[in-house]
């Protein structure tokens with residue numbers, strides 16, 4: 273990013289200082305508390321500033337601040353709130369790109385930013401007012417991880433706070449960010465990260481802004497390849513490109529790439545990669561000929577259809593955890609080609625509605641039910657269990673989730689995963705195949721669940737590597753583990769299990 277603050281648009285304040293918003297002029301002090309300013313420098317009565325009108329403040333940064341606030345206060349999802357705000361506030365393409373970069377970047381890097389902010393403010397971040405912390409995170413992100421000019425990063429942050437809270441709190445933000453800007457990211461890592469020799473995983477977790485337990489889970493899943501930990505964390509920390517799926521039977525990946533200006537994906541025959549623009553505006557996406565779907569998810573749905581059954585495929589397929597419907601739609605498109613059908617189960621009504629929408633015009637029947645007891649007639653040929661999971665494999669696409677997830681979440685999810693897999697096996701016909709998948713590489717959710725099912729239910733583990741033809745380095749089998757740093761996909765896991773005939 274080469275943004276230098278607010279270079280765009282007439283009437284805005286280039287560089288943040290010295291324009292209409294600038295400090296230094298006397299005016300009525302409208303600060304509500306003044307407290308913050310006194311502890312960290314700045315905000316004294318002698319440096320009172322005019323509070324800028326809200327419309328003078330950089331619109332991209334206001335949106336970024338508002339999304340971070342929604343995430344913090346309401347447990348909102350940044351990737352749902354941001355597009356809505358961008359639309360509502362009618363940001364132009366350049367401001368929208370800046371707002372996106374700042375929001376997602378600050379949300380992803382939160383742990384590292386908070387450690388730096390706490391050091392610079394000389395207090396733990398939970399003692400900093402949340403509204404100020406959001407702005408400090410945005411400012412620190414710009415200072416440490418973008419090429420925004422430091423004076424602009426500080427000044428625009430100060431403007432944001434002053435427009436809402438007045439000069440005292442703005443002074444606090446000014447002082448903290450100036451201290452943050454005294455060191456580069458590398459220098460902060462040297463100062464604050466655990467020692468690389470004594471605690472290599474802790475060090476890498478800090479450097480790439482991941483909670484330590486997640487870095488440990490990745491190292492465990494990488495096993496003998498744990499030396500790749502820094503690569504996986506770095507890939508997870510980078511801005512992901514959009515993957516599109518071309519609906520089989522409707523449009524080919526070649527045609528989709530031509531229409532969208534994207535590139536054909538390396539692994540899935542339906543994948544197109546797009547590294548620019550808003551996919552929601554593309555005609556093939558609006559017309560339902562294509563959709564946004566990680567290439568790894570495409571491989572999962574396809575693997576189910578490639579798995580060798582014992583006996584004929586009579587075309588009864590089931591997606592047991594279908595919402596919001598990406599894989600159900602791909603399965604539905606493939607089923608339609610052969611005149612087959614898909615039942616899709618989802619217990620949450622609004623997610624079931626998303627499946628209905630996504631799979632409209634396809635031979636997909638949606639059932640609002642618990643997959644553990646869906647009340648469906650057994651005898652399915654193929655069943656997908658794309659289980660609810662920690663989502664540790666798609667952190668790059670869900671910016672704040674790495675800081676929200678807790679190690680304690682794993683046990684409950686594993687219990688549910690085992691129950692769903694047991695239910696799927698009971699719904700299979702003899703000789704039928706269930707494909708179990710997670711968008712998590714955490715071994716408790718992957719190989720441990722599958723081994724448990726194989727032991728308890730007497731199902732045969734198939735070599736799933738054969739179901740992702742041409743994809744290298746997916747592990748030693750029989751399951752398949754994809755990785756962002758190796759495959760450019762989310763870290764999806766999949767394992768195929770076949771029910772014995774007798």
Ligand SMILES: C[S@@+](CC[C@H](N)C(=O)[O-])C[C@H]1O[C@@H](n2cnc3c(N)ncnc32)[C@H](O)[C@@H]1O
Nearest residue numbers: 592593594595596597598599642643658659660
């Ligand atoms: C990983 S997501 C599935 C993603 C989906 N396959 C797709 O490609 O769009 C897991 C889904 O399982 C659903 N779920 C949670 N508990 C469930 C249960 N007891 N039975 C069936 N589905 C469940 C969640 O609501 C969520 O929609």
